[in-house]
Amino acid sequence: TEIYTLSLHDALPIFSPGASRTWNFNIVFDFKGIISNGAILVADGNIYGVIGSATSYLNGTVYRVSIGGGLDGHGFTPSSPLNILYRFTGGADGASPVAVTRDGAGNLYGTTNSGGSCSSFSSGCGVIFQLTPSAGSWTESVLYDFQLAYGQPSPLIVDSSANLYGANAWGGSDGNGFIFEYSPNATSSAPRLQNGVR
Numbered sequence: 197t198e199i200y201t202l203s204l205h206d207a208l209p210i211f212s213p214g215a216s217r218t219w220n221f222n223i224v225f226d227f228k229g230i231i232s233n234g235a236i237l238v239a240d241g242n243i244y245g246v247i248g249s250a251t252s253y254l255n256g257t258v259y260r261v262s263i264g265g266g267l268d269g270h271g272f273t274p275s276s277p278l279n280i281l282y283r284f285t286g287g288a289d290g291a292s293p294v295a296v297t298r299d300g301a302g303n304l305y306g307t308t309n310s311g312g313s314c315s316s317f318s319s320g321c322g323v324i325f326q327l328t329p330s331a332g333s334w335t336e337s338v339l340y341d342f343q344l345a346y347g348q349p350s351p352l353i354v355d356s357s358a359n360l361y362g363a364n365a366w367g368g369s370d371g372n373g374f375i376f377e378y379s380p381n382a383t384s385s386a387p388r389l390q391n392g393v394r
Contacts, residue, residue, distance in 0.1 A: 248294075289338060309348055362375070
């Protein structure tokens with residue numbers, strides 16, 4: 197078993213057991229002043245994560261860092277490049293992403309703390325987004341705009357039917373938050389507050 201952890205501000209470190217069963221510490225990527233939010237996803241020989249906001253990425257971005265040799269090869273290199281998959285504009289596409297999760301087809305899903313078309317807050321109320329890979333690039337789609345259900349959405353969990361689950365710290369019928377489900381078959385008339393997203 198390997199343990200993957202992420203420093204909030206400095207680097208992507210990886211602990212891995214060597215042949216002698218002693219543990220090694222490797223720096224896969226040094227952020228060098230870029231502040232990451234600390235949540236990562238490891239899949240298909242890559243590390244995926246988000247930068248909430250930074251001087252170079254004002255509204256946040258989703259990134260990928262390759263692990264040389266794959267997850268079992270341990271060919272880690274500190275110079276692995278930070279591959280930007282999507283840079284948020286802060287408009288209807290969202291801003292300040294929280295984290296990403298991945299389905300079996302390789303699509304990435306996540307939430308943002310702000311952005312979207314919500315008019316109740318000047319910075320927006322956040323969105324659920326999808327990033328779809330195609331021919332070496334990624335396309336962002338907004339699946340849901342939180343509107344009045346504003347409130348620091350959590351990272352998402354995706355199940356085998358591609359339903360997305362998460363929680364909001366605020367919003368809901370009395371402002372204390374709610375747990376939500378987003379179904380691929382959700383309609384635009386889905387209830388937004390008490391029941392989250394159906």
